[in-house]
Amino acid sequence: MEAVNDAPYLRNRPESFVEAADVILKLDSGDTLAAHSTLLSFHSDVFSDMLSLNKPGDSRFHVLPLSDCSLDDALSFLKCIYTRCEADRFCVEGAEAVAALANKFGMDGISKDLDKFLAGKVAPDGSSSAFWGADIDKAVHWLSEAGKNNLIHLAAKAERFLVQAGARLSDSPEAVHIPPSSLLRMLDSRHAAIVGLLETAKKCADTCLRSQIHGSYNASCTLPTAAQDALAEIKALKPVYSSVQST
Incomplete structure (x- = not known):
């Protein structure tokens, strides 16, 4: 099984670092991505446990499933793990998937950093052109996602917007998912x-x-x-x- 070693998060890295990858993350689509066990374990106890239970055998690679995840979502997720510069680490596009994966694998540090980044895109009064604009349904959606994935500051901003907008939550299909x-x-x-x-x-x-x-x-x-x-x-x-x- 050959992993994708030219993925964006591995570009401009020393060749020795890329070659030291010892994990293959396998997506439902069959796509595979190279990763480093030390980095995965550092950010996630869940990954650490998975690695300890997964013996590579004759191969030096641990093969771990990354299910319910598209290739684009996986790349955004790994970018957050591999990128040190905060300015380049996160973006609004793909943030929803990253939040879900970080929560799934217990990456509290990444979740907190992502929450801070996303909440910073919203004004103190809850208004945000980057997320929901004047769209009540979008605000409800993000509140639901923030609640599920422990994005407490983003959730607070969405709550404020909905309260000040006097929103009828019963009119929004996703309101049943609000915590x-x-x-x-x-x-x-x-x-x-x-x-x-x-x-x-x-x-x-x-x-x-x-x-x-x-x-x-x-x-x-x-x-x-x-x-x-x-x-x-x-x-x-x-x-x-x-x-x-x-x-």
């Missing part, structure tokens, strides 16, 4: 926002009422300063979502 913990946080956040709005509006109304009692005015008159301040506060109301933190 219960995310649903509870969003419900709590929406409740906190409504309570905050009501409390602020009540305070402003009380201020306006007191101003009206102590200084009568008609529509053509200038409002008392306290009333103007209260009305300005009402106009500037912005919900505070306490449970979905900006990251």
